[in-house]
Amino acid sequence: xxxxxxxxxxxxxxxxxxxxxxxxxxxxxxxxxxxxxxxxxxxxxxxxxxxxxxxxxxxxxxxxxxxxxxxxxxxxxxxxxxxxxxx
Numbered sequence: 001x002x003x004x005x006x007x008x009x010x011x012x013x014x015x016x017x018x019x020x021x022x023x024x025x026x027x028x029x030x031x032x033x034x035x036x037x038x039x040x041x042x043x044x045x046x047x048x049x050x051x052x053x054x055x056x057x058x059x060x061x062x063x064x065x066x067x068x069x070x071x072x073x074x075x076x077x078x079x080x081x082x083x084x085x086x087x
Contacts, residue, residue: 025061
């Protein structure tokens with residue numbers, strides 16, 4: 001365990017950030033699953049609505065540095081491609 005005050009603070013800050021990042025990643029996974037479920041159900045309208053929400057979440061997490069920008073772009077690309085196959 002850390003003895004120095006600054007080291008103790010870094011532990012607390014790291015724990016908070018870890019929880020916040022985990023929550024954001026979980027939200028992205030949930031949004032992605034909603035898009036995939038709508039695609040599986042062949043519901044184009046619902047898939048497009050879910051895609052907009054998912055892309056927004058993914059972009060926000062990339063902007064905050066939770067996901068690398070290329071990872072975010074890859075996720076958006078795959079979801080968009082899946083929705084576009086419904087046409």
